[in-house]
Amino acid sequence: MTPTLALRADAADGGEPLHHFWSVCAGAGRAAEGLRASWQEQLRMVATGCGFRYVRFHGLFHDDMFVYRLDDDGQAVLNYQYVDDLFDRLLDMGVRPFVELGLSPGDLARDKSTVFWWGAHGSPPADLVAWTSLVSATVRHWVARYGIDEVRQWYFDVWNEPNLHSFFAGTRSEYYDLYAATAHALKAIDPDLRVGGPATSNFVPDARFDGETEDKSGHVTVTAENRDALEWRPAWLEHFLDHCARERLPVDFVSCHPYPTDWALDHHGQGAHYTRGADATHKDLTTVRNIVGKSAFPDAEIHLTEWNSTPSSRDHTHDHLHAATFVVRANLESIGLVDSLAYWTFTDVFEEMGAGDTAFHGGFGLVNQQGIPKPTYHAYRFLHALGDELLAREPGAVITRSDGRLTALAYHYPPEMPLSVPLSSPDRTVAEETLALGSPRPFELVLTGLPPRAAFTVETLEPGGEGDTLAAWRALGAPEPLSRADTATLRTTAPRTESVRADATGELRYERDLAPWSVVLVRQETWE
DSSP states (O other): OOOOEEEEEETTOOOEEOOOGGGSEEEEEEGGGGGSHHHHHHHHHHHHHHOOOEEEEEOTTSGGGTOEEEOTTSOEEEOOHHHHHHHHHHHHTTOEEEEEEOSOOGGGBSSOOOBTTTTBOOSOBSOHHHHHHHHHHHHHHHHHHHOHHHHTTSEEEESSOTTSTTTOOSOHHHHHHHHHHHHHHHHHHOTTSEEEEEEEESEEEOGGGTTOOOOTTOOOBOOTTTTTTSOEEETTHHHHHHHHHHHTOOOSEEEEEOOSEEEEEOTTSOEEEEEOBTTHHHHHHHHHHHHHHHSSOTTOEEEEEEEOSOSOTTOGGGGSHHHHHHHHHHHHHTTTSOSEEEESOSBSOOOBTBSOSSSSSOOSOSBOTTOOBOHHHHHHHHHHHSOSEEEEEETTEEEEEETTEEEEEEEOOOTTOOBSOOOOOSSSHHHHHHHTOOOOEEEEEEEESOOTTOEEEEEEEOTTSTTOHHHHHHHTTOOSSOOHHHHHHHHTOOOEEEEEEOOTTSOEEEEEEEOTTOEEEEEEOOOO
């Protein structure tokens, strides 16, 4: 029998501040996708529903944004019309850019078309002076257009995943040179502009585990048997912080990408995908917090600028309900550790591997290409509904308060799945096998000190329920492609809702069994 999940609080209890680090930033594919109406509509949707305040994407200087080219005389020609169009629209909807200064324009790239369907130029700039001139001119353009007070509220992340050769066809030393030049260029404009890095991908096994020397990606031999014994560390981070301290380089924030997986080498030297433990995200964020706290930059903010259950945009788990449970669990377990954990990505308008072939193809998005909310969208909406004071916390649930009203959030991540939700590719088989695990768990919520007859709304995400997008799609006959009528119907997919009230003494006692993978939000609405 799964033990009861019991949680209680009194409305007058003292609380502690609760920072919504989960809704600071969301990721997106590339800048040019942000010029599309559907991308902008969906960003407005997740900003409103889930509270995201920043968005980060690749390709700001890619050729399809037309920012930089050389004329026939070899002189740089700068064009900010597309960038202005995009940034104006972001700011108009209350979302700021978390600027990724990375991937070279074609006329400045040492190597071209190294990664992605759209041919991103993942190499060090051929001319570092020209690069810093581009960065300086671009940031000065933003200051002139938006004002220094606005631009000081942005973040400038130097490059993306430079530890991976396809993203940075150079050495770690070359990245450090790039970081130094970029940071100095930013600080020369205004010392309060915020710069950080190294934006490296994945946590990797500590090379000391088996005596091997860490390669560029930081990978050592990993097996299903040893993965839990390995000490997983953020690639390059400690070395980067030591280097910046020695060279007296500014680090206003640190960034890296804590996917709870590793694309590693097996005993035969072949690439293999390993899913780590269900608590991997909590462990990784704790590790980063400890590294930064012990560094020369203990006050640096921590922004983990990409995160998801897996780094695959063809993982069918992303469309299923248990991806939402994973999101809620990982974030609630990690309260108080970092300044942001950016979900990668908010939309399926995303073309690293080209466009998805079907409406539900396992894309990263909280919403699919047609703007249909997935369960993960509701997971972030539930997290956003929490208050700004934490009153009570147990493994599996929290109670919060905001403006005198209480909100509780609970989930059932069954112990039969000891790992983070695993990759399901090329089809839904693994996702459906995972979703079938577990047994119901009793849940008991007691809230006291409420106004008599205080009203609450209960929203429930559960397999096959009203917020299960794939279940709703299948109920329509699993149409492909979606008709306009099908799309309109599925866009209304939302969790089951019920109303409950406290009794005349001001006590709410809410009891039920939680189905495996279910997530429940209990939110105080009004009182009489």
